[in-house]
Amino acid sequence: MSLSTKHLLGIKDLKTSDIELIFKTADNFKEILKRPIKKVPTLRDTTIVNLFYENSTRTRISFELAEKRLGADTINFSASGSSVSKGETLIDTAKNILSMKVDMVVMRHSASGAPHFLANHIDAAIINAGDGTNEHPTQGLLDAYSIREKHGTLRGKKIAILGDIMHSRVALSNIYCLKKLGAEVTVAGPPTLIPKHIDSLGVHVTYDIKEALNWCDVANILRIQLERQNMPLFSSLREYSLFYGVNKQLLDSLQKEITIMHPGPINRGVELSSDAADSHHSIILNQVENGVAIRMAVLYLLAGKKELE
Amino acid sequence: MKTLLDSKKFNVVIQRLAHQLIENHGDFSQSVIIGIQPRGVLLANRLVDYLQVNRSLKLKYGKLDITFYRDDFNKGNQLIPDQTDINFSIEAKKVILVDDVLYTGRTIRSALDAILDFGRPDKVELVTLIDRRYSRHLPIQADYIGMTVDALISEKVKVYWAENEGEDKVVLLNNVIEKPKK
Incomplete structure (x- = not known):
């Protein structure tokens, strides 16, 4: 069993069976989050960049925590204070980051469709963390x-x-x-x-x-x-x-x-x-707690998917 | 196909393992039993059942899934985990890990990593129904062995359980073409 998609760009493209698989996997991660050591080494060979072109508190912390609890290496990028203000394009920024051997991209952008656009131009698995008024x-x-x-x-x-x-x-x-x-x-x-x-x-x-x-x-x-x-x-x-x-x-x-x-x-x-x-x-606070388990499930399933291909 | 253990002998072996555990763990007040998902849990269920029903012992018993600790994630495997259920502390306890077949030792390596995330046990022991000798990839041995089997790499030792397959038995299958383990 695996997801039918290589990226998570929107729920629109997911099958019902994908959603059920993510929920089932999240149940396992919820159990891990209750252990004395809330961490597993599964993604220790995976590097993930959090590409945030827009402000975020919950989503960003939640993704970062999910990545760390799966043992992945993480890089955080926010548009403010980066070369984006010097005029670097989205593809250039992404390609430069990926040339440093990054496997997955978690991305938030104010333009609807930005992650879909990036998915057509780069090789890494992309997770949409919110694009404009489209999907989250x-x-x-x-x-x-x-x-x-x-x-x-x-x-x-x-x-x-x-x-x-x-x-x-x-x-x-x-x-x-x-x-x-x-x-x-x-x-x-x-x-x-x-x-x-x-x-x-x-x-x-x-x-x-x-x-x-x-x-x-x-x-x-x-x-x-x-x-x-x-x-x-x-x-x-x-x-x-x-x-x-x-x-x-x-x-x-x-x-x-x-x-x-x-x-x-x-x-x-x-x-x-x-x-x-x-x-x-x-x-409301249960939603925040569950967010980490859900994001761990998505990262785990997409990281495994990538290697299958 | 050759039968290594029929249903009668199968249960004699399980009872022997249970008695060996009593010999070392007494009333189990400082010991916990952890079955490894999925098939180690079946053996652990039998052992716990025997010890509780026939010996009236009170046991702490849990299930451990090792999927997230495997060394072959990202090696062509997308694995869907089973449930982990350990609702007691293992701190300073003697942990008895239970699996059905000890082969390369990689599952047990993962289980050791996983169990240490629950605390620091005094000691960890391993019970296995079948020990496939001379096929280890890692220096791991069992403390309690139901039966030792010498088999070729092309052969497969399969344990059947009444709960799942309708009958308790262990068989040796010839020339099973398996995906090469990396």
Whole structure:
């Protein structure tokens, strides 16, 4: 058994069996992360570069930790402070790094499709750690994995994705992943932040947050991505919070108990209030914990795949 | 195909191994049994079952998967791991590793690396149902041996288990063409 793909560019290209294999492997890594020595020597002959053209806290630390716990050598690269500011192109930067014998590239870039472009030009295995507004596959995987852990299965579960769907790569990866695993998905938010043809992906659309919350088993609340919005899409943060924010009072008014998720970083008091984020509904920190196991599984399976070819 | 152990003898051998363990480990208060996934676990299950049911001993028993410690990752193998389940401390304990066939010794080398990540045991011992003599790639020996077998490299010693294959037996298969081990 092995993955059907050489790179992890998006969930869109994965088969359901690939996702299940990643989850099964992640179960083993979760066990390793509970040992006194949380480390295995499997990838000790592998060098991985973390190529980050955009800011990141969780994803970057999580990938680096996953790499180190697999025994790989890691190099960290961030665009700021590098020769990118002198005008070096993406391919040149990547080729120069790879000529120092690097086996895998973990990449984040503000342009959608950047990792796909690089995959066509270089030899190493590429893992997309977020490209523009396209996909963030490991986040999609760890979100689905966390729901599976909490609710046992994804099949037939109702998941609402709330907030800034338009600019969110997390939303797209989540939709692909959840649909492939048999869940029902609703997206909800202000009309200006929901892409026009999103229903073609087989999701329900509503502009009423409360309706979505009443319908769902799990609500994944997304961050308002102010840095990607170059025109006003809602009047003010206060108004957004009032009409589309999730807080404890709103959760308590529902007929049932639902699970709250957020990919981080949270704009506390905007899309999610502190009393809801820190309540027992929330599995936000489990998501972060599972992120390391999921990324270890992806790295392990792709590193093995590379050698098979 | 030649039968080396039939079902009756098979179980006599397992009982002998169990008694040899009692000889050295007494009431097992300072000892733990760890079966190596996948097939060492089958032998460990039998030993633990015998010791607990027939000898009323209380045992600490775990399963160890060694996939992530193998030396042939990236050598044409994509291996999907089995479960590891060790929910007790091995610190300062006598660890009894259990596997079905001791051949090149590479699995045991991996298992030793893996087990040391769980703590520092006082001692590590090895139980094997079949010891294929003169075929070691590493200087590793078993402390308890069910049966010693001299076989050619072209031959394969296969252990059948009632749980999996419907019958307990050990057979020698001729001219098995195996992928060359690197």
